[in-house]
Amino acid sequence: MKKTVIVLLHIGYWMMYSFLIFLFMMIVSKGKFATVDPLSMIPITILCYVPAFQGFYIFYGLLFKRYLHPQRIAWLFLTGMAATLASGLITVLLLLPFFGPYSHSLQVFMLMLAAAGLAAIHGILGLVLKGFISWYNDIKIKEELNRRNYETSMALIKAQINPHFLFNTINNIDVLMSKDAEKASVYLNKLSGIMRFMLYETNGELIPLSREMTYIDQYIELQRIRSSNATYVTYEVDGTPGNRMIAPMLFISYIENAFKHAEHKKAENAIQIRLQIEADRMVFVCRNLYSLTTPMKQEHNGLGNELLQKRLQLLYPGRHELNVSREEGVYQVNLILQDA
Known part of the structure; x- marks a missing residue:
């Protein structure tokens, strides 16, 4: 005082x-x-x-x-x-x-x-x-x-973006430029949008849900160019964001982890991402297949998961439900966010 x-x-x-x-x-x-x-x-x-x-x-x-x-x-x-x-x-x-x-x-x-x-x-x-x-x-x-x-948590979560993703994406775009320059330019703009979003649009406690969805869509599209299998990943959205607001980068850590550890890149629906927008809540589900013979370290079981849980407790106290399961080669995250 x-x-x-x-x-x-x-x-x-x-x-x-x-x-x-x-x-x-x-x-x-x-x-x-x-x-x-x-x-x-x-x-x-x-x-x-x-x-x-x-x-x-x-x-x-x-x-x-x-x-x-x-x-x-x-x-x-x-x-x-x-x-x-x-x-x-x-x-x-x-x-x-x-x-x-x-x-x-x-x-x-x-x-x-x-x-x-x-x-x-x-x-x-x-x-x-x-x-x-x-x-x-x-x-x-x-x-x-x-x-x-919260600011420290956001800074750490931002810092956790996989550098291999950046390097691989840039290399893929570089290769694509010699084959299809127009398509490479589209992907380069998507990568630019991701970096702009992370650097300039995540400083506030809340951002429009539509902007978060655009970021996720751009990230998934950039990951798609690493596989020739069109059905390797599915991303579904049920409902419209409207004017709804959300804390930035709540979902992306789980999506990044799914792409990093998903096996069977030639299998259908190796990664399934679904966002259901209801009248009074949002339901996020991220599911990926992984190899039972290869030890899997889910990174967001460590520092990332702790930070995410702290952010959820801070931003959605008593209004969130997080369940993580792993069994028989399937890793799944269910996150429910209730409106205030």
Whole structure:
């Protein structure tokens, strides 16, 4: 919380307290507060403000930091009691010049207890205000950490794009240029679109779903040129994106992994990708075949998967369902995103 806001909270607190004292004095004087002797207000001012200031700021600035802990509650109670009694004693000492010659010791003692009680009340209110400020600052810190964690996660996920994909794609386009320059130019534009999307369009928390779908389509088209099998990969979309928004690059890590580890490039439907857009949710399914004889390390079971899960928890808390299965040569990812 900004210092100016904290200062304004303190000023507002004491202004409210002063207003309450003014109302009390108006009631006691029956509306004749203006006729009261100013000198007679000095002891009242001392009694109202000295223990209040001492109790408030001792609890606010000293006891809160040192003793407000489950294991130190007893110390907080004892030191708070000692501080309030000391505040009451100081108040009485300041009021001694105003006592009459016939002031009874019991009256002085009761006045000290009253001042100590006033200090205790303001001390408790000081703890409450300090607790509120600390709670608010903790929320801001957590939000900032979440934001930085999200930015770091995005940077790491972006960095995970397979360099082999880039090299292979460029080489494939280079070979294609000698055979079909026009087609090579189309694929080169798709690659340019992918790089532009990753560098410039994924900085925000949300992007249009239609833009994400275009990115996926471009990526799949570039992967197709690596295989002569037209049915090697199928990509289906059921529904229209409309104005729906989505966190960028949620699906691509699984799609990249499917292309990297899919076997049987001559088999039909070796990779199946499906995006179902419903009224209140999206269902993403990515399925690929893999060789049972070759050990398969699914990269998004490591750092990528952890980052993706953190992003899902941050961006879709309580509104996502992720299931990953691997059995009998089929690796499948099911991700459901619920609308807010």
